[in-house]
Amino acid sequence: xxxxxxxxxxxxxxxxxxxxxxxxxxxxxxxxxxxxxxxxxxxxxxxxxxxxxxxxxxxxxxxxxxxxxxxxxxxxxxxxxxxxxxxxxxxxxxxxxxxxxxxxxxxxxxxxxxxxxxxxxxxxxxxxxxxxxxxxxxxxxxxxxxxxxxxxxxxxxxxxxxxxxxxxxxxxxxxxxxxxxxxxxxxxxxxxxxxxxxxxxxxxxxxxxxxxxxxxxxxxxxxxxxxxxxxxxxxxxxxxxxxxxxxxxxxxxxxxxxxxxxxxxxxxxxxxxxxxxxxxxxxxxxxxxxxxxxxx
Amino acid sequence: xxxxxxxxxxxxxxxxxxxxxxxxxxxxxxxxxxxxxxxxxxxxxxxxxxxxxxxxxxxxxxxxxxxxxxxxxxxxxxxxxxxxxxxxxxxxxxxxxxxxxxxxxxxxxxxxxxxxxxxxxxxxxxxxxxxxxxxxxxxxxxxxxxxxxxxxxxxxxxxxxxxxxxxxxxxxxxxxxxxxxxxxxxxxxxxxxxxxxxxxxxxxxxxxxxxxxxxxxxxxxxxxxxxxxxxxxxxxxxxxxxxxxxxxxxxxx
Numbered sequence: 001x002x003x004x005x006x007x008x009x010x011x012x013x014x015x016x017x018x019x020x021x022x023x024x025x026x027x028x029x030x031x032x033x034x035x036x037x038x039x040x041x042x043x044x045x046x047x048x049x050x051x052x053x054x055x056x057x058x059x060x061x062x063x064x065x066x067x068x069x070x071x072x073x074x075x076x077x078x079x080x081x082x083x084x085x086x087x088x089x090x091x092x093x094x095x096x097x098x099x100x101x102x103x104x105x106x107x108x109x110x111x112x113x114x115x116x117x118x119x120x121x122x123x124x125x126x127x128x129x130x131x132x133x134x135x136x137x138x139x140x141x142x143x144x145x146x147x148x149x150x151x152x153x154x155x156x157x158x159x160x161x162x163x164x165x166x167x168x169x170x171x172x173x174x175x176x177x178x179x180x181x182x183x184x185x186x187x188x189x190x191x192x193x194x195x196x197x198x199x200x201x202x203x204x205x206x207x208x209x210x211x212x213x214x215x216x217x218x219x220x221x222x223x224x225x226x227x228x229x230x231x232x233x234x235x236x237x238x239x240x241x242x243x244x245x246x247x248x249x250x251x252x253x254x255x256x257x258x259x260x261x262x263x264x265x266x267x268x269x270x271x272x273x274x275x276x277x278x279x280x281x282x283x284x285x286x287x288x289x290x291x292x293x294x295x296x
Numbered sequence: 297x298x299x300x301x302x303x304x305x306x307x308x309x310x311x312x313x314x315x316x317x318x319x320x321x322x323x324x325x326x327x328x329x330x331x332x333x334x335x336x337x338x339x340x341x342x343x344x345x346x347x348x349x350x351x352x353x354x355x356x357x358x359x360x361x362x363x364x365x366x367x368x369x370x371x372x373x374x375x376x377x378x379x380x381x382x383x384x385x386x387x388x389x390x391x392x393x394x395x396x397x398x399x400x401x402x403x404x405x406x407x408x409x410x411x412x413x414x415x416x417x418x419x420x421x422x423x424x425x426x427x428x429x430x431x432x433x434x435x436x437x438x439x440x441x442x443x444x445x446x447x448x449x450x451x452x453x454x455x456x457x458x459x460x461x462x463x464x465x466x467x468x469x470x471x472x473x474x475x476x477x478x479x480x481x482x483x484x485x486x487x488x489x490x491x492x493x494x495x496x497x498x499x500x501x502x503x504x505x506x507x508x509x510x511x512x513x514x515x516x517x518x519x520x521x522x523x524x525x526x527x528x529x530x531x532x533x534x535x536x537x538x539x540x541x542x543x544x545x546x547x548x549x
Contacts, residue, residue, distance in 0.1 A: 196396065197390075198398075199349065200347055201386070201390075201410035215400050292442065293399045293401065293443065
């Protein structure tokens, strides 16, 4: 007798008639009783929360409705949007420059970009904003002219850097450090063969970046960039420390006057939610635009 | 016939690794040179040096009578600026092993990109030329497709059309069929054969011995950074004189 079993010749050759036929039987799916228990518990909690939102008079929905679209709030929303827009635009413009500095062959440009990113990622945004707000203390005048030489134009910093521009500057410089790393990551994700092919075809350098590399890099840049824009958008609330009339500051001013803290915080919250939703929808369409020719 | 490509005692190292150890090679106008050799013998590096994708350490290469990567003035050689190197490259077509098509551009946009941006051709003219080229490689109906929608063989044929769009005086092929499924190799080789019969000067690095036998005017066998043997296909493939060539051929045939 051997330990290795012989192939079951007889069974394999069995005719169809001898095989079991399962096709007429009913299939019973697996049941998940605990999943149903979890659903019931969660549904009760959600219902309680919704009930509370509606019936708890502490939310003061009438106050919320009164203030939601008042002029002051709308103006504040507009300032918040402006801060986000300029912060993002300038931040990413500088970020792209920094990214390509870090990717360049020059050790000097590389280390300057590295140092910038290191420094601005290390300083808390709020500390930085207060620095810019107090710029006049450090530099009384700004001269434009020959470096270390005579100046042609000069400005008083007090007039030049108002609260609003100090805020934009702070947000943009902070944003640039993060944007630089996101852009650099995107460029590194583009296959090296792409640049090589573009170089072999004699396509001019700037065109290689604009037409070949960046559109492909955008695929990996966009999700991260959208994160940054959204977090900058909410981050503008930090600017309230500089007494700029953006959304969060204005809401604080109003509830400081009338004491209706909760409904006014809800005004700000709902505006932040609405605008973040708009940004998320925009992200979807921009990403779709840059996914041409991609399979996933 | 004049020398289209003239390579003189070219050396190249990557760190301590010597990849090219003194290459001398001449390719005449209209000639098809096929370069054979084991992996790591320096074939690809040589090809890339001709296009200045790799800078050589010593020796020089000229294409169509002008020095690659340098400009002579008196008794000095000035390194060319990137812009000038890019201009030189427009006269040399390069086909990659992995195609390197631009995935975010359609087939047509892939082909017209360089004529428009590097040669400053009017778009209309470039599109018309691209359509004719696509017809020539048998892909006239794929102009609007994206590269990822094509098979490997079709992608490589687009890449060849893209290289041809610059009307180069020299075509370089770096293992053009190595990344393809066996059944797709034929369609790409057919296109290259066609070009060869029309008198295009080309240097082809490949492992396709049958192709070399059929199309090559000259077969070059490289090993360990040197040219071991060169001659007609009959000389090198059927009656190799060098031991290394014999050993290599016995393995691939």
